[in-house]
Amino acid sequence: MSKESKTLIVVEGGHLEPVFFEQIKKVFGLNLDIYCLKSNIYLLYKKMNETGFNVNIKDVLLEIQNTEENKEILSQNFAYTYLIFDFDPHHTEEYEKDIPLETIVDNNITKVREMAKYFIDETDPTIGKLYINYPMMESFKDCDSFDDEDYLNRMIGLDSVKQYKSIVGSRKMANKRVDTYTKSDFTKLTKQNVKKLEIMCSGQKILSDYALYLRESSQTNILHYEEEVVRLLKQIAVLNTSVFFALDYYGNKSGFFDEAMKDE
DSSP, rough: OOOOOOEEEEESSSSSSHHHHHHHHHHHHHHEHHHHHHOOOHHHHHHHHTTTTTTTTTHHHHHOOOOOOHHHHTTTTOSSSEEEEEEOOOOOGGGGGOOOOHHHHHHHHHHHHHHHHEEEEETTTTTEEEEEEEEEEGGGGGGSSSSSSSGGGGEEEEGGGHHHOOOHHTGGGGSSSGGGOOOHHHHHHHHHHHHHHHHHHSSSOOOHHHHHHHHOHHHHHHHHHHHHHHHHHHHEBBBBBBBGGGHHHHHGGGGHHHHHHOOO
């Protein structure tokens, strides 16, 4: 892809995610616009479902956050659109207070599955491509280094998700400011999560070739694994998929994927 291609990044939160992608924009020299929805995937699902998933994603985004700034961003033409959201159950609604957490998560999996099947085309400006972080964006910091072996098997219990940000705050990587990340840092971070993906898919931390990575990194494939973990262990396997953005953006053009995944 050309560095001049204009890309829209839609993020859930208004704090960590914008800083993260602004730094990616800086170190990779990309032409990104970052749109902060300040809402979660389940509200987005509700709005999409009301239309039978027959609607331009830009219209739905503006329905949720209709501001002049947002109108200005979405009035532009983008070659690529990416949506960055969390799996975090968000069990905060009044009607959910008496519903078991496992039931809420099970219902959410059904919603996320439908979203993952639909949002698969970053080149279609009415749709886009979805990335889901488990349990949330902070998962990229849930380690003590970029090659933390413990991260490869890290999980979080469903009943501990509410405390996840505090748990991550105790890791050494939580002290490294995202706006200081280099291109090398992002590459190491991506490689670590690809290794985690390999363990989830095959039980081995053998880095895949590009074709295998494309199959394994589909959001529907990852969700299938997570669903098994949730139902069997009542846990979520920690994984940050938004770090795959650069791999998917560049692909293996000029050997980008191979270079990023090579052994050091």
